Amino acid sequence: xxxxxxxxxxxxALPALLFSQNVINPGAVWPDDKGExxxxxxGGIIKLGKKYYWYGEARRAxxxxxxxxxxxxxxxxxxxxxxxxxxxxLSDPEQLGHRWVLERPKVFYNKGSKTYVxxxxxxxARYKLARVGVAIAKTPQGPFxxxxxxxxxxxxxxxxxxFIDDDGTAYLIFESRPTKGFYIAALSxxxxxxxxEVCFIRSPLEGGAVVHYKGLYYAIGSAxxxxxxxxxxxxxxxxxxxxWSEFKxxxxxxxxxxxxxxxMMLKVxxxxxxTVIFMADQWKPKTQWDSRYLWMPLQIGDGRLWLxxxxxxxxxxxxxxxxxxxx
Ligand code: GAL
Numbered sequence: 001x002x003x004x005x006x007x008x009x010x011x012x013a014l015p016a017l018l019f020s021q022n023v024i025n026p027g028a029v030w031p032d033d034k035g036e037x038x039x040x041x042x043g044g045i046i047k048l049g050k051k052y053y054w055y056g057e058a059r060r061a062x063x064x065x066x067x068x069x070x071x072x073x074x075x076x077x078x079x080x081x082x083x084x085x086x087x088x089x090l091s092d093p094e095q096l097g098h099r100w101v102l103e104r105p106k107v108f109y110n111k112g113s114k115t116y117v118x119x120x121x122x123x124x125a126r127y128k129l130a131r132v133g134v135a136i137a138k139t140p141q142g143p144f145x146x147x148x149x150x151x152x153x154x155x156x157x158x159x160x161x162x163f164i165d166d167d168g169t170a171y172l173i174f175e176s177r178p179t180k181g182f183y184i185a186a187l188s189x190x191x192x193x194x195x196x197e198v199c200f201i202r203s204p205l206e207g208g209a210v211v212h213y214k215g216l217y218y219a220i221g222s223a224x225x226x227x228x229x230x231x232x233x234x235x236x237x238x239x240x241x242x243x244w245s246e247f248k249x250x251x252x253x254x255x256x257x258x259x260x261x262x263x264m265m266l267k268v269x270x271x272x273x274x275t276v277i278f279m280a281d282q283w284k285p286k287t288q289w290d291s292r293y294l295w296m297p298l299q300i301g302d303g304r305l306w307l308x309x310x311x312x313x314x315x316x317x318x319x320x321x322x323x324x325x326x327x
Contacts, residue, residue, distance in 0.1 A: 022079040023325045026294045026310035027259075027282055032073060032083045039071040039085075041281050041291050042104035044162050044264050045078075046140075052078055053140045055107045055118070056263075058086055059288040067091050068102035070118065072141045077317050078268070078277075087142035088118065088135055094149055099125035102133065104263065106162035107140070108170045110191045116140055117191040119172060121160050122149045130156035132174065134192060152185055152194035159206035161264060165240070166212055171198065175206040175221075182208040182221060184240055199241050205233065210240070211265035211276050211300075218305050220250060220278075222261045227285040229256035234305040250298075251307040258310050260294040270320020276300050277315075278307050297322045 030038045043056025051074055058071035072087035087107075092100050101123040108117045115136050122133035131151050135144035151157055152174055161173035163184065172194050175182045181202040188195045201208075205221030212218075217237045223230040231253035237244040251257050260280035268275045275297045282292040297313065299306040312325035 021325075022077055022314050022316065023312050024079055024295050024315060025312045026296055027292045029290075030081075030293055032081050034083060036083070037290065038073060038081055038083075038293070039069075039289065040073055041283075041288070041293075042159075042263050043071075043279070044104075044106040045266050045279070046107055046109060046164070048109060048140060050076055051140075052076070053084075053107065054081060055087060055105050057103055057105065057288075059291070061287075061289045068100070070102070070105045070120070070142075070144070074141070078266075078315055084141035087137070087140075088144040088146075090135070090146055093133065093146045094122065094129070096122075096124040096129060101125065101127065104160050106160060106172075108162060108164070108187070108191050109140070111168075113190050114138070115190075116142070116144070118144050119160055119162070121158055123158070127158065130158055130177070132157050132160060132172070132194070136192075147192070150193075153183070153197055155179075155183065159208065161208045161210070163210040171210070171240070173208040173210060175208060176200075180204040182206065182219075184210065184219075199237075199244070201235065201242070201244050203233075203235070203247050205247070207232070207262040207280075209262050209265045209279075211267055213267065213274070213276055213300050214302075216303060218265070218276075218300065219244065220262050220265065220305070221247075222257070227283040229259045229261055229282070231255075232257040232260075232262050232280075232307075236303050236305075245303075250305050257307065258294060265298070268315070268317055268320050270316065270318055272319040273321045275315065275320050275322050 039058035040056025054073040058069035069086040070088035072085035073081035103121040105120040118135040133149045137144040157174040163171040186196040207222040233247035264279040266277040280294040
């Protein structure tokens with residue numbers, strides 16, 4: 001092979017090499033397979049077989065303002081995402097009026113009924129309704145059909161989160177304002193209802209997320225400051241039902257969680273290691289479509305949880321290992 005040919009081959013291979021680098025850039029624009037910034041804000045992720053599905057608020061600037069959209073993205077490595085959405089395109093389902101709210105969608109897969117069940121925060125413009133909405137589909141990418149809305153356990157519910165324990169049991173996490181704290185609640189067998197309070201964590205927090213790591217449950221949440229970031233905090237418990245420890249800082253408080261708000265903790269258990277990813281939103285309330293994602297592996301274990309200073313990092317979903325991308 002002559003030199004020119006070798007050079008040509010190298011040049012051709014370069015984009016593939018760069019693409020295969022599984023670099024996650026916290027706070028950067030995160031392009032999907034079409035090169036567009038991912039629209040899955042306040043989101044959640046489930047794993048089905050070898051594929052991950054990321055759902056969240058799709059707040060494109062050119063959305064039809066009469067509808068609310070839920071984005072759905074598919075990936076095998078948690079870095080390169082194929083746009084499969086919108087999974088839900090919904091017009092005002094309960095006559096809530098102009099500027100009604102659909103936020104923080106989370107999808108559960110029910111093995112029994114082979115149904116994908118989506119929960120989301122449904123509200124009016126003044127956030128007084130405080131209900132969950134439920135929509136269902138037969139495929140992960142939908143289209144999901146709206147089913148109903150209700151207040152879980154009869155309680156006000158705003159920010160929601162999802163937690164699937166290692167035994168597969170699914171829980172809805174919801175923030176309840178009058179009592180100030182968040183509930184961890186069990187779903188019915190078909191996931192279409194919220195049936196049992198497992199725990200109420202009394203602390204004025206929202207954006208609730210839970211992970212089970214090496215025999216301990218870790219819960220995180222943010223303070224109630226709307227779109228503005230604040231110091232997110234964590235607590236631990238030996239069982240989901242508690243008792244839970246006091247909440248402590250999970251990052252230097254002056255950074256306001258590096259300008260982000262929690263939405264989920266994702267556990268990636270590989271052949272060599274387990275990484276727990278802090279998934280958070282850096283909201284831009286005036287240009288919501290440009291809100292960014294802050295994903296960073298947590299330092300977690302022995303009752304401590306800490307968010308290191310965000311920097312580009314590389315994930316290997318097979319081994320569960322991660323490393324910094326900064327040399
Ligand atoms: C935040 C909440 C967001 C959204 C926002 C509206 O506290 O986490 O999901 O509801 O308030 O101001």
